[in-house]
Amino acid sequence: MKIVCTKSSLLQGVNIVLKAVSNKTTLPILECILLEVSNQTITLTANDMELGIETVIEGNVLEPGKIALNAKLFSEIVRKLPDNDITITTNSSHQAVITCEKSKFTISGQGGEDFPLLPEIEKQQSITISQFMLKEVIRQTIFSISDNESNKLMTGELFEISDDNLKVVSLDGHRISIRNIELKDCYENIKVVVPGKTLSDLSKILNGGTEDEVHIYFTNKHILFELDQTIVVSRLLEGEYYNINQMLSTDYETKIQINKKEFLNCIDRASLLIRESDKKPIVINIQEDSMQLSIQSFIGSMKEEIYIRKEGKDLLIGFNPKFLMDALRVIDDEVIDIYLVNPKAPCFIKDAAQSYVYLILPVNFNAANI
Incomplete structure (x- = not known):
């Protein structure tokens, strides 16, 4: 594998996927970022088995291939390299050589084939919303989720779609936050609970543009956010959310x-x-x-x-x-x-x-x- 890309492009991609790198795991591969190069496309992926993020960055593809690199080390190297083009090459021993101007790092990686793939999401049930609106909705509700892991449902937010209305709800036992958004189109009724961590991480990725859209896809177990060159896939929280109407x-x-x-x-x-x-x-x-x-x-x-x-x-x-x-x-x-x-x-x-x-x-x- 061999690629050349700007530091800013690579660093932006690394920062996006870092949010899905596992901090507590017995599997070293989950502490890695997958760098995959094929068909003139450079893709970075991280997956902690609860949250997965994949983003495509700009650059020149000279040879295809893939490698999994320790996320913490790789991100620190990229962050501290000079502001110029970065070249990354790999060899058959799963080593990556990262060069920029007069700096040259050689680090060990793992085979990209061992990296867990993001779950396949059937794109059937979906809604479309502006990045600005989704970022605002998260900002206006995320503060009242619970940080008590003993009650999982309270650590997430309810996303309830009914016709042309999206209702987002969070609660922690002392307060409830509700935002109702009018959507441009009518959709099938959907009711899911999205982990608060997913929404918090997603909010940092959204650019907040009023003209830029997010396509949100739902299945029984997962939610997929598709925006720009990035996809975010998260497991949903299981269980029946609280009947807030009676409150x-x-x-x-x-x-x-x-x-x-x-x-x-x-x-x-x-x-x-x-x-x-x-x-x-x-x-x-x-x-x-x-x-x-x-x-x-x-x-x-x-x-x-x-x-x-x-x-x-x-x-x-x-x-x-x-x-x-x-x-x-x-x-x-x-x-x-x-x-x-x-x-x-x-x-x-x-x-x-x-x-x-x-x-x-x-x-x-x-x-x-x-």
Whole structure:
């Protein structure tokens, strides 16, 4: 095998597939990137048996062939080579010679035939969405998946397609994030749970272009994202996702309209007084046309008032400030609506069209200290 390509092209390809290289495995081949050259095409592949990524890079093919190279070593070599053309040749002993200007590395690899192939995906059930929209949807929901591996379904996100609507849902037991997207076409009903790690890694690959599309294909066990010169294949999480509809209510006793940026900045200031281990709530006192936010911790205390528009009853309620900030940071609206029932019921932050819905459970607090 022999190829010549620019450092930037090779490094970009390596960085894309690195996300699917296994960090914890007893199989050395899964710690490798497969470099495969055929028919004037240079393909890089990584596969940890849960997530697989394949990308095609630009370059000149002088001789076909394939080799599996240790991903960590190969990526570090490419990263530290001069910014010029890189030549890679291999021999029958599974060695790769990497040269760039006056630098020359010879490293041992493994036979490309031993590398596990990505699963074949039947391209039947699919949807098409812009890269911009998919990247936004992931950004606006990924923060509320759970990192507790004992409940696998909570570590993923629900993708539910119904006619021309895509609903994406994440939850962690304390909050729920929902995004509803109107698709350009109508599709068959589909309901799958995609691992959060897959979506997080995919988000870093998406270029975010409004004109660039992603084709998403579904099977019973896998999901395939096809974009530009890259494909991402992931196993789905098995099991029936939670019935979130029974957790969503349209009833409310109090509704407030508030400037999102002002609200977020106020909570951010209050958070200066909280250590993560303290778990101190921010207490919100809603009265007439103002809302008072207060916090009291071992470091100190803070109070601040914000102007609001209110419908319904006065209310005193406490929240984990991080959960509020996570939701507010991903909402693009200048003014938001918040719906509340009582101090023990969740609050809902949502727009009129319910293109986004954020449910956050309140926390107990000692009113005597406020």
